[in-house]
Amino acid sequence: MPYKRITLTHFLLQEQRRLGGSGSFTALMTDIIFACKMISHEVNRGALAGNLGVAGSENVQGEEQKKLDVLANDIFLHMNALGGSYAGMASEELEDVHAVKGAADGKYLLLFDPLDGSSNIDVNISVGSIFSILKLPEGASTIEEAAFLQKGVTQVAAGYALYGSSTMLVLTTGNGVNGFTLDQNVGMFLLTHPDMTIPADTKEFAINASRERFWEPPVKRYVDECRQGKEGPRGKDFNMRWVASMVAEVHRILCRGGVFLYPADSENIKKGGKLRLMYEANPMAFIIEQAGGAATTGRGRMMEVEPTALHQRVPVILGSKNEVERIGAYHAEYDAKA
Ligand code: P6P
Numbered sequence: 177m178p179y180k181r182i183t184l185t186h187f188l189l190q191e192q193r194r195l196g197g198s199g200s201f202t203a204l205m206t207d208i209i210f211a212c213k214m215i216s217h218e219v220n221r222g223a224l225a226g227n228l229g230v231a232g233s234e235n236v237q238g239e240e241q242k243k244l245d246v247l248a249n250d251i252f253l254h255m256n257a258l259g260g261s262y263a264g265m266a267s268e269e270l271e272d273v274h275a276v277k278g279a280a281d282g283k284y285l286l287l288f289d290p291l292d293g294s295s296n297i298d299v300n301i302s303v304g305s306i307f308s309i310l311k312l313p314e315g316a317s318t319i320e321e322a323a324f325l326q327k328g329v330t331q332v333a334a335g336y337a338l339y340g341s342s343t344m345l346v347l348t349t350g351n352g353v354n355g356f357t358l359d360q361n362v363g364m365f366l367l368t369h370p371d372m373t374i375p376a377d378t379k380e381f382a383i384n385a386s387r388e389r390f391w392e393p394p395v396k397r398y399v400d401e402c403r404q405g406k407e408g409p410r411g412k413d414f415n416m417r418w419v420a421s422m423v424a425e426v427h428r429i430l431c432r433g434g435v436f437l438y439p440a441d442s443e444n445i446k447k448g449g450k451l452r453l454m455y456e457a458n459p460m461a462f463i464i465e466q467a468g469g470a471a472t473t474g475r476g477r478m479m480e481v482e483p484t485a486l487h488q489r490v491p492v493i494l495g496s497k498n499e500v501e502r503i504g505a506y507h508a509e510y511d512a513k514a
Contacts, residue, residue: 184209184345184356184365191349201349204261204284204333208307209365211255212337212345215248215291215305216358219339228298236271236487237452244297245269248290248305262286263312264319266486268455273486275319284332285310285324287455292336293421302340304423308459309333321486324454328479334459336423346372346427348466353430374469375433378496382417382425383437390441394474394506398437422451426460426494430467435495437503439474448489449473453481457492470500474507 182190188202195201218227231241249269256262256276263282265274268289276282286309293303309332316323335347343358345365355369381402388396402414417434419425425436440449451457461471461478471478471494481490493503 181366181368184347184367187354187356187367191351195349200261200283201333203259204309205347207256207259207261208286208335209345211252212305212343213358213363214251214255215244216337216339216343218247218251219244219291219297219303220343222297222300235269237268241269242291242294242297244303245291245294252286252288252290252305252307256286263316264323266321266324266454268292268452268487271487273319273321273324283312285312285319287324287459289452289455292423292456293419296419296421301419302338302421302424304339304421304427305337306423306456306459307335308455308462324486325483327482328453328458328461331458331462331479334462336426336459336463338423338427340424340427344369344427346430346463348463350462350466353463353467355430369431372430372467374430374464374467374496376468376497378429378433378435378499379412380415380417380428380432380434381437381499382419382428382434383439384418384420385416387441387443390443391439392441392507392510394503394510395437395439395441397506397510398503422456422460426463429469429495430463433496435499435503436492438492440491444489449491450489451492453478453483453488453490454486457481457490460492461494464494468497469495470497472500472504474503475511 188205192202227244231243231246233241235241249267262276262284264285266287288307292306310326313323333349338344346355353372356365357368358365401409405413438450444450457478464471473491474493
């Protein structure tokens with residue numbers, strides 16, 4: 177019975193009482209919740225609202241922006257400035273950090289990818305928003321890039337909204353992972369996936385196989401062994417998935433296990449990899465670890481990477497713990513022989 181479920185707002189209030197919080201954390205999330213609801217509405221209207229297609233501009237990554245990329249970014253910036261919790265924000269869509277005017281008591285920083293996977297929008301495949309919350313460093317008087325360059329282990333909270341067959345918001349505050357589904361009729365996120373946990377083993381891997389010619393040998397070894405199935409060294413058959421929307425891949429892994437790889441390769445290594453550390457890899461790593469999985473660069477824990485630039489890219493390997501550790505071992509064996 178839907179009215180028997182707990183709302184995200186009540187869940188946050190319970191968390192706040194449990195943690196003895198002052199209430200600022202619930203306020204932090206309130207703005208994000210509003211932003212995700214508004215983006216969900218715009219994504220769901222799609223062509224009817226003239227929201228499909230390109231915006232005719234490029235972002236800081238040199239990627240062509242979709243209309244919904246720009247709209248989602250504007251929604252995140254506007255809604256999350258209203259509550260006064262955030263002293264500053266950083267977005268995949270903005271070159272520089274964004275100081276929030278008038279946020280005198282803003283103690284937090286918000287980093288986000290407002291619409292991840294936007295190449296899927298025009299073909300009606302799931303997209304999502306990813307967010308990460310950091311504390312404003314003590315004594316930071318102005319909002320500069322340096323204030324945002326904190327390791328993933330310092331995150332206060334992280335989450336994503338998935339605009340799929342249903343709209344879901346998945347969140348961790350460092351005490352496990354919980355999933356909430358948006359009831360469009362009453363406009364509330366309701367707890368539907370409490371204490372999400374990733375199985376340590378899996379038979380499903382996700383990688384963009386069109387890049388095989390660029391892969392490093394340890395990645396090629398791992399994927400080849402999976403493809404050999406039960407006749408091969410793994411002794412079991414594997415399935416492959418690739419949605420080209422990280423939020424959708426991570427959600428699938430949270431729901432049924434799996435491993436996601438976007439490794440550094442001979443073509444993207446010049447840029448450090450494909451995915452961005454601060455607002456894609458780190459928030460997803462926090463969520464994955466809190467659900468009992470693992471998240472690495474292939475050569476070290478993701479959340480221990482020392483950031484050097486706001487938009488820096490990293491190799492990403494995350495998901496079922498035993499698979500991620502196996503891939504790490506293959507990298508270590510390879511490096512030892514190099
Ligand atoms: P490719 C989307 O652009 C994204 O940042 C991730 O969401 C996704 O996993 C990846 O890039 C897809 O990359 O090379 O398959 O287009």
